[in-house]
Amino acid sequence: MKNLFTTALLFFLIFPAHAQKVRNLSEGNSPGSARVENFSWLVGYWSGPGLGGECEEVWLPPVDGHMIGTFRFWSEGKLVFSEFMHLIQDGESVTLKLKHFNPDLSGWEEKEKWTTFSLIELGKEKAKFDGLTMERKGEELVIWVDLGEKGEPKLEKFTYRKKAL
Numbered sequence: 001m002k003n004l005f006t007t008a009l010l011f012f013l014i015f016p017a018h019a020q021k022v023r024n025l026s027e028g029n030s031p032g033s034a035r036v037e038n039f040s041w042l043v044g045y046w047s048g049p050g051l052g053g054e055c056e057e058v059w060l061p062p063v064d065g066h067m068i069g070t071f072r073f074w075s076e077g078k079l080v081f082s083e084f085m086h087l088i089q090d091g092e093s094v095t096l097k098l099k100h101f102n103p104d105l106s107g108w109e110e111k112e113k114w115t116t117f118s119l120i121e122l123g124k125e126k127a128k129f130d131g132l133t134m135e136r137k138g139e140e141l142v143i144w145v146d147l148g149e150k151g152e153p154k155l156e157k158f159t160y161r162k163k164a165l
Contacts, residue, residue: 021133021144021155031093031130034122036062039087039094041125042069042134046141046160053080055158057141058165065089071098079103086114094119096129 053075069085100108117129148154
């Protein structure tokens with residue numbers, strides 16, 4: 001009984017801290033306001049651990065209301081998957097759209113479908129999207145993403161350092 005109480009107490013103390021790392025846009029709420037140019041703090045080459053392997057992201061400067069990024073994940077020296085990412089101006093807000101690809105370039109999403117994250121709020125160097133948070137702290141970029149399915153949260157943390165190409 002004591003172990004059950006201790007486990008429950010730890011769950012309620014730890015879970016809210018993780019739950020606040022990533023927010024969800026409530027149904028009926030409007031996305032946050034921003035311009036793609038406000039995301040210039042993402043520009044560069046970022047590398048670090050994630051998903052049990054190594055990850056890299058490269059973000060290009062904004063042009064004409066668009067920012068393009070790429071991501072790759074490898075484990076034990078083998079490419080597992082990559083992503084093509086696109087921050088786009090969506091009216092008064094910004095949306096992050098991405099597509100996943102296997103090493104043979106076969107896509108995960110259907111041709112006309114994207115994995116989409118709507119902006120909730122944007123701070124100086126922090127962006128909260130529906131299910132994803134990005135925050136730059138000097139030469140470090142921390143990304144939290146909810147990879148859960150069927151309503152069960154599963155948070156993954158990526159901690160990148162800025163590198164030279």
